[in-house]
Amino acid sequence: MARLIYFLAFIVGLVLVMNISSYQKNTVSNEKFDFQKVADMNAKKEKEIEELMKPKKEEVAEVKVVKAGPLVELTTPELQNGHDIYKAKCIVCHGKRGEGKAGQKAPSIGGQYDWYIKTQVANMKSGVRVNKVMNPYIARLSDQDISDLAQYVSKLPYMGRK
Template sequence: MTRLVVFCFVLIGLVAVFNLESFKTIPVNNTRFDIKKAEEAHAAKIAELAEIEKMKLEALKPKVEEEEVVDEGPLVVLDTPQLVSGDKLYAKCMVCHGKRGEGKSSQNAPKIGGQMDWYIEKQLVDMKNKVRVNKVMDPYIKNLSDQDFKDLAAYISKLPWKK
């Protein structure tokens, strides 16, 4: 009996050893792993990550600079005497209506930049004649002439209609 057991163990041992031997001889295919390609892919990935990082930083930058540049440019090309006069007169209106005529909610002043010139002129004339009552603007327009209103309307209608 013991002999049979020993024989079985030896047999199992031999089978195991031969099996392991056969594993060793399985050819290993290394052709799919190309170190050069892997390095190139790695470098490309790093470049991509750097690009993403750059875009992130770009997105995080405050946009104030850009807007300042826009503001610095001439809002209206003052190529006629009327526009020059309108530009001067508009200086008083900016407090409430903003440099670009964008309006100010804190002043309840509506956006007027880019509005049609005939409409602006009519509102100003009506306000002066008290057809349209606007107490806050009264001191600013009571000393202006009809020509001033025309100049203002021409200038304001050319202001960029943006936010």
């Protein structure tokens, strides 16, 4: 029993001595707390975080620049004539893109088949189809004008289906 107690006392002593010696190895610093240094370190960390938060290059959505070109390329004299008449006589009710205007009760006609537009306007002119509001605008159009208009309007972006 006594031996066991001696042995335990020896172990405890050994642990104490080891602890004290390691304690002496601790370097004691009298350096003052350097606020500037810490502030600099923080700033550096913040910058690092900022860098990490930035989206990677691949992730940046490409901004496509879409040039707002003319609605219809006026490549022929017929299209040019159709455009001129449309602008002067039809745009007020049917809109720039042929999208129509509810306020005028004017339907969307942009992108409609050219043969349909031609037939309808011709029928309105001859009185087969009665359209009193449009009549003054089409009364003096020639067959060529109506055909050119139909060509132009059929090429306008169809607003009914986006």
